Amino acid sequence: MKYFVPVVLGKTVRAFAKLRGGGSAFPGYVTTKLAPGFLEDVTGQFEYGIVYVLGSNGKSTTTHMLTEVLRGHGLRVFTNPSGANLPQGIASSILAESSVLGRLDADIGVLEVDEAFALEFAATVPPSTVLVLNTQVDQLYRFYETERVADMMLDTAQQARQHIVTNREDPYLSKIARRYPDGDATTAPDISYFGASAELIAGAPHGLFNAKDYRDAAIEPEHHDALAELVATDRAGATIDVAGATIDVTLPAKGLHYAIDAAAALATAAVILGDRFDAASSAAAFAAMKPAYGRGELLDFGNEQVEFVMFKNAASLQLNLDALPEPPEQVLLAIDEGTPDISWIYDIDFAALDHVDVVTGAKAWQIALRLEHEGIAIGAVEPDLKKAIELMRALPKPSTGLKTWIVNYEIMMLARKQIGFLELENQR
Known part of the structure; x- marks a missing residue:
């Protein structure tokens, strides 16, 4: 009963927040202030512990994939929406799912966690497993140096009590074993790797876009067998080889980056489940899987559909462009103030586009200038998103019935709402 009053108050605050038309991290703040042990006690109930998913890109998608694979094996999974990956947002998500007595009906928690707060959060909610996806150039206005981000993630990975799963192809993350001298082998968590064949990486237009580790440039790259x-x-x-078993999976969105996220999810499921891991159950989970929120979603737009291609930095934009099978027939491209510094846009190869119908968002004219340098024809530049959507609506129906909107995270949420999809990912 000790959590009854804090939980009821938090749920009441959450109900009022929803009535205002949005989600909020404040309910979690209220509950954890009143009951500092709430998070630790609730998450301590999980038989399989807590999984942290970290990385510059792919956290939401991989969290979604791993959650569905574990559910496909019969586990009850608590997970947080990707818009709630800061501590107070995670607390609010837990609050939403818990009973008034502070109980969660789950066997395991799979949490996407912001890398800047993960180490601090681990002191309250210790992870049993940490999955680290990649280190890519991201939010330098916030993090300053890519090495700093890598160290944040590696420091958090060392908090794992049982398993670390990391990217064999990442120059920073593949060196995690160096943090465990031979003498510590008995106390270290087991370390597993996921990766892609050398042929696949070499055949990709821009590889995996992982950042290079210039600190250890003189050291030969490490080679690891991938689980x-x-x-x-x-x-x-x-097609993914997991411990010698070949698994053919259906991807929820197009691209090499989504395929390697799938390998990461399967490696993590395999170490968590052990002998319970089943290739057929994993393949079935992927076959039934819907795209993660805003990442390859197809949404109705009158008698047409919109495919949302969401990015947040140079790596995710480039990899999404590389995944386009042919130039889209109708394209909207948008970036707003949610991406404060877009100077990296001059490093992007836009060869996958032969035109852009509408450029929008607060950074519309900056994008337009970059496209002009590339020689890509632009139909209209309209910074106002609502007007830009109407311009897209007025275009003749494409032969495929599909319009492609390449947008950053904040624009994606606003655009979904403006075409009639009102749910927010941090609401349930």
Whole structure:
């Protein structure tokens, strides 16, 4: 009963927040202030512990994939929406799912966690497993140096009580074993790797876009056997070798980056489940999987559909462009103030586009200038998103019935709402 009053108050605050038309991290703040032990006690109930998912890109998608694979094996999974990956947001998500007595009906928690707050959060909610996806150039206005981000994630990974799963292809993250001298082998968590075949990476227009580790440039790259290795991929799916078993999966969105996220999810599921891991159950989970919020979603737009291609930095934009099978017939491209510094846009290869119908968002004219340098034709520049959507609506129906909107996270949320999809990802 000790959590009854803090939980009821937090749930009441959450109900009022929803009535205002939005989600909020404040309910979690209220509950944890009144009951500092709430998070630790609630998450301590999980038989399989807590999984942290960290990385510059792919956290939401991989969290979604791992959650569905574990559910496909019969586990009850608590997970947080990707818009709630800061401590107070995670607390609010837990609050939403818990009973008034502070109980969660789950066997395991799979949490996307912001890398800047993960180490601090681990002191309250210790992870049993940490999955680290990649280190890519991201939010330098916030983090200053890519090395700093890598160290944040590696420091958090060392808090794992049982398993670390990391990216064999990442120059920073693949060196995690160096943090455990041979004498510490008995106390270290087990370390597993996921990766992609050298042929696949070499065949990608821009590889995996992982950042280079210039601190150790003189040291030969490390080579590790991958528990899960991506061996083939196409527009619809991927073939992944997991501990010698070949699994063909249907991807919820297009691209090499989504395929390697799938390998990461399968490697993590395999170490968590052990002998319970089943290739057929994993493949079935992927076959039934819907795209993560705003990442490859197809949403109705009158008698047409919109495909949302969401990015947040140079790596995610480039990899999404590389995944386009052919230049889209109708394109909206948008970036707003949610991406404060877009100077990296001059490092992007836009060869996958032959035109852009509408450029929008607060950074519209900056994008337009970059596209002009590339020689890409632009139909209209309209910074106002609502007007830009109406310009897209007025275009003749494309032969495929599909419009492609390449947008950053904040624009994606606003655009979904303006075409009639009102739910927010941090609401349930």
